[in-house]
Amino acid sequence: MPVRPAPVPDLAWTPEQADDLATRVLAVWRDLLEQLPDLPVTKGSTPSEAAPAVALPVPEHPMPPADLVAHLRELAFEHTTQVGHPAFFAYVVGAGTVPGAAAELLTAGLNANLGGYRLAPGAAEIELHLTRWLAGRFGLPEGAGGMVMTGGAMANFVGLKCARDQRLGLEVREAGVREAGPVALYATEEAHVVIRRAADMLGLGAGSVRAIEMDDELRMRPAALRAAIAADRASGVTPLALCATAGTTTSGAIDPLPELAAIAAEEELWLHVDAAYGGAAAFAPDLAPLLAGIERADSISFDPHKWLYTPQSSACLLVRDAAVLARSYDVEAA
Ligand SMILES: Cc1ncc(COP(=O)(O)O)c(C=O)c1O
Numbered sequence: 001m002p003v004r005p006a007p008v009p010d011l012a013w014t015p016e017q018a019d020d021l022a023t024r025v026l027a028v029w030r031d032l033l034e035q036l037p038d039l040p041v042t043k044g045s046t047p048s049e050a051a052p053a054v055a056l057p058v059p060e061h062p063m064p065p066a067d068l069v070a071h072l073r074e075l076a077f078e079h080t081t082q083v084g085h086p087a088f089f090a091y092v093v094g095a096g097t098v099p100g101a102a103a104e105l106l107t108a109g110l111n112a113n114l115g116g117y118r119l120a121p122g123a124a125e126i127e128l129h130l131t132r133w134l135a136g137r138f139g140l141p142e143g144a145g146g147m148v149m150t151g152g153a154m155a156n157f158v159g160l161k162c163a164r165d166q167r168l169g170l171e172v173r174e175a176g177v178r179e180a181g182p183v184a185l186y187a188t189e190e191a192h193v194v195i196r197r198a199a200d201m202l203g204l205g206a207g208s209v210r211a212i213e214m215d216d217e218l219r220m221r222p223a224a225l226r227a228a229i230a231a232d233r234a235s236g237v238t239p240l241a242l243c244a245t246a247g248t249t250t251s252g253a254i255d256p257l258p259e260l261a262a263i264a265a266e267e268e269l270w271l272h273v274d275a276a277y278g279g280a281a282a283f284a285p286d287l288a289p290l291l292a293g294i295e296r297a298d299s300i301s302f303d304p305h306k307w308l309y310t311p312q313s314s315a316c317l318l319v320r321d322a323a324v325l326a327r328s329y330d331v332e333a334a
Contacts, residue, residue: 010062022105024069029101032076041088042081050079092249092277094309104311134302135318138275138282139295145322148314152276153194155301155317156243160185160198162299162319163241163270165328173328177203184232185209187243188220190253192274195243204240218253220244222263229267241270246291247278254278257293265296273297276315280307298324 112120131146213224
């Protein structure tokens with residue numbers, strides 16, 4: 001007779017046990033909210049302080065709840081930069097919100113898998129509805145849609161893959177980029193580094209991203225863009241996509257979207273707008289005119305976890321024609 005392993009008891013918690021642990025963790029969170037204004041923004045833990053405190057030997061047996069919660073308390077109070085602190089001004093991150101945090105508890109409790117509609121119909125419909133609604137707020141037409149994803153880096157990558165496939169032809173998905181010859185993407189030096197990284201990851205090469213000259217306010221100069229496109233065409237390079245930024249990370253500069261959209265249309269370039277940081281301006285009537293022209297984009301990356309304060313990490317890629325996502329990403333699985 002084979003010997004059956006004993007059941008794993010710590011996967012089958014009673015609702016009472018769950019409530020007990022969650023209540024203890026809730027107390028850490030409540031204390032943090034109460035004490036936050038009086039805490040330092042950061043204690044500046046060094047690796048020699050943080051590592052021994054938080055990188056515990058992996059235990060063979062469950063930690064008693066009191067020890068586990070004491071560990072979480074130390075992590076939260078001693079070794080975390082408090083981005084929700086009223087005096088935290090540095091860096092482009094949202095503070096998060098209390099409803100967002102409470103929802104995250106339920107999210108983890110449901111542990112939905114969005115890999116198939118039947119696995120999570122409610123979540124799938126929320127994603128579809130939310131991305132269509134956001135696309136509409138940016139002025140994209142009926143038929144636009146998108147996806148929620150891990151961050152602006154991934155949203156830019158996913159959008160630029162649509163650009164690659166639409167401009168080079170869907171055969172590139174099977175054949176790869178070797179046959180396509182040299183291509184060029186256009187951005188500025190102030191564009192986020194993830195644009196160059198996306199070009200690298202797509203096999204186009206980071207060197208295919210041209211750094212177009214900027215004006216005194218760190219915005220792309222349309223005339224310099226035209227000249228770069230002409231020079232590329234003259235030397236046999238295929239202009240592929242224009243990556244405008246609506247709110248650069250370092251200065252908040254917004255590239256001149258109406259002029260750039262006109263050039264993209266004339267030159268048949270995919271227009272991708274990285275609005276990861278600045279996109280929320282579209283929802284404020286007094287700021288929305290700054291983003292005029294974004295409604296002409298083929299794809300937009302947008303990070304609700306920045307200026308909309310949703311919990312990390314919730315970026316979106318929005319596309320003018322939702323069908324391009326299927327064309328770039330559909331696969332037949334066994
Ligand atoms: C303009 C812009 N694009 C892309 C990103 C990358 O976004 P994420 O950190 O969500 O991956 C950022 C982040 O600051 C950004 O400001």
